Amino acid sequence: MKLAQTISFIACTVISLLICFSTSAFAEEPTTSSVTLQLKWKHKFQFAGYYAALHKGFFQDEGLDVKLAEGGPGIAPIEKVLAGHESFYGVEAGELLYERLQGKPLIAVASIYQHSPATLITLRSAELLTPHDLAGKNIAMQVKQKNIVEIAAMFVNEGMSLEALNLSENLPHPKGLTQLQNGTIDADYGYLTSEPYLIEKAGEEAGYMRPLSYGIDFYGDVLFTTEQELRKNPDRVAAMHRAVVKGWEYALKNPDEIINLILEHYALPEYPAGSLKYEAEQTIKLMQPDIVQVGHMNPDRWSRMADIMVSLKLVEDTQYFDGFLYDPDNLVVGWSNSIVYMMTASLLLLILLGLGLFWLVRRLHLSTERKTENLHQEVELRTIAEQKLNHYSEVLEARLVSRSYELAEKTKTVRSLERQLQNGNGVFKPESKRFVLLVEDDELNQVVASELLKTLGITSVVVDSGHQALEILEEQSFDLIFMDVSLPGIDGYETTQKIRASGNATPIIALTAHALKGDKERCLEAGMNDYLSKPIDLDELKKVLEKWQSQIGEDTSPATSSLY
Missing domain, CATH: 3.40.190.10 (Periplasmic binding protein-like II)
Structure with missing residues (x-):
């Protein structure tokens, strides 16, 4: 839904902008553009195409209001056009190329006569x-x-x-x-x-x-303008080119009509109807409209003309030749600047729309991929979790059975000790004032060890970490320390090293769940004095206590004079 709304918004925006551009573009176009065309000579069939373009409406169709200025003795079209007071266009022959090679900013727009x-x-x-x-x-x-x-x-x-x-x-x-x-x-x-x-x-x-x-072999009459006109008004140059070509095509197909038009509007006594008819016949031969497109200019032929002028030393070189010829096939030149801007803007907007749609589709695709991947990962994680849960259930069940067995065994041990105490089997009496520190993190082991020590007449203080052991040793002294080697945080080995580093020489008995090879050596290296395997066996416990009795010290009480 959001994607569709976004696309609709972008499309509406593009259409609105296009309407704005097109409206402003066409609003800027003037209805007509005033132009003066300076002819080379007096009015006659030599300029028939221009008369046709004017009177048949070809200039008007292109938005041009053209004034035809008659030539004659003492009138140089190139000077008129370059002066720029009225004339923007003119008709000239070989002089056009000659002046261009002299550095004049002239542009050949269309060659009318293919041969002069x-x-x-x-x-x-x-x-x-x-x-x-x-x-x-x-x-x-x-x-x-x-x-x-x-x-x-x-x-x-x-x-x-x-x-x-x-x-x-x-x-x-x-x-x-x-x-x-x-x-x-x-x-x-x-x-x-x-x-x-x-x-x-x-x-x-x-x-x-x-x-x-x-x-x-030079070109004959050539329609020309200036570089400035082409640069500032390329649309007008293109319009002039189209209208003039169309006018000449019409005049060559309808010479009698144009002759009558000349006689009606531009009649000169020195050029009667017979003269104009003869001129029309010869003009058609020179223009060759059945062979060559009206207004056609061959760049190579113009270049050869320039080379001839250089070789004859009429000009020094051809350095100004480039850019002399107008190209009507150029897609930009000849279009209204506003239309070009509008089309460029439209193209950019369409590109932006395409990029926007691509981005949205890409984003949707990536979102779908991410969701699919997340779903796969979730399924995989659930499968793994279920497998782990089943495994943990089996482990917990096995541990529960093992713990139950251990508890049962340790319960038997405690009851056995109680019976021994009742029978007076020479253990420490409860009134003993001796203290031991029991460092053990397992609650079941804490209970068993404490009860065993209690039945042997030894009071124990229980802590469940190395940090607690170090703290209590700073405040209180003990006769013996039982140290579990596998403690959370700092283990029994490191705790022992810290105790020894503090100068405390209290005997330390290691409590280890597995009597592996090398464990005893490691315990001794850490500063421990002896070790017991878990679960604690009563006989082994009594042996350790008897062994370290001298370190604990003699008590005056009869109950504590011996371990038995």
């Missing part, structure tokens, strides 16, 4: 077909005076120095095409997903120098 659409564009009429043809030429491949990394890598990989190039700011369409046409620049930076269509519509023929054709 970046390219250098020249007019066919200029007959500039390879990177080497551009030595000393004017090239528009900078954003805020920073080089487009993968284009710079293409030149360096071809053994060319960037100092041999005249580099300038990249301008949006159609300004870039106008610069090519009027000869202001010789090559312009652009995307293969849109520029060929626009150039063809302008009636021009162009050549394209793609880094991929010269051994530089």
Whole structure:
């Protein structure tokens, strides 16, 4: 009953705590989280997945209130995100890895383009077909005076120095095409997903120098954030990742719908419907959604990209590479901190409940074992007790018979002595003033010995221990001492030694129940003068008294002049 009550109490406690944790956890969750996403360039199909995530409610489903910030000339997404005034997320390409290797706290969240659409564009009429043809030429491949990394890598990989190039700011369409046409620049930076269509519509023929054709295969647009954002809001990073991937999957399956959405909400005259349709077709080819999961990032490929930058001396080393890539498969990252705490607490409580139940069951088991063992011991002890009782009964019965026999014999002896006294057989008369000390612990032996001495005309004082004998000898002197060798406490031997040590020379006669070999020598060594065997024989007693008569001393009374 107590066990069941205890288990019920623990279970109720655990459930209550779980409810408290879950309530507090979900109470702490905000309804929405405001986020700014800085795009890399002006609104077009290049960012179709983000439009889909916003307008199809994927951001909202994840509790995100996302603002899409348009990019363009002079806008560097990395600078915006690191500044942290509004933007927490951004879209960038190879520059993201380059800045990370410079020590910037950036995190790559998802790669959108598996292969970069970046390219250098020249007019066919200029007959500039390879990177080497551009030595000393004017090239528009900078954003805020920073080089487009993968284009710079293409030149360096071809053994060319960037100092041999005249580099300038990249301008949006159609300004870039106008610069090519009027000869202001010789090559312009652009995307293969849109520029060929626009150039063809302008009636021009162009050549394209793609880094991929010269051994530089970088990822294209990448969703990124900061280390601080990942550390403080891992749940928000996970939510952004899920919503963006879902948005791109939807956009790639429904390109016409998203094109219409762009035209309705983000229309720019330089990017008409035909341009957006062409861009959608080329984007699907570069993203390869049927082969590669949207947002997939291969760590080995990123590592090779970093090694290429080091080998081309664009950066010194890769010491800052570790921790650059976000892992969406991490079970903790991407969950609400509160939910993680709640689940951790729940797990701990369940463990405690399990330990409590184990302890209770173990305790019950041990209690049962102890009771069973005690019961076995009790049965065993009772059996032993019964056996001992039977044995003691037999011993007592035998002793009773033996004592009865001894008493009968000693009674006969006493009666025989009485008859001898009546017949006047020369024993001491009762008027004798001689005293003996009888040290004997057995009551029957006390009675027999006292009566024998009394009938012989000798007065006895009886004590039943060595201690009493020593005490009485300090107060009174005796003519003779009869000493039982087997006494409780200090035995007759030790008592005799103490008497002799006190200077008392009174003759001491040992009383021993068994006349074993060596007993006499032991008695003499202890300081005794003679010994008698028990039960006391009258003739032996008279012999001992006669032997030690001279030590006792002469009495003037006729009755005491002789033992007979």
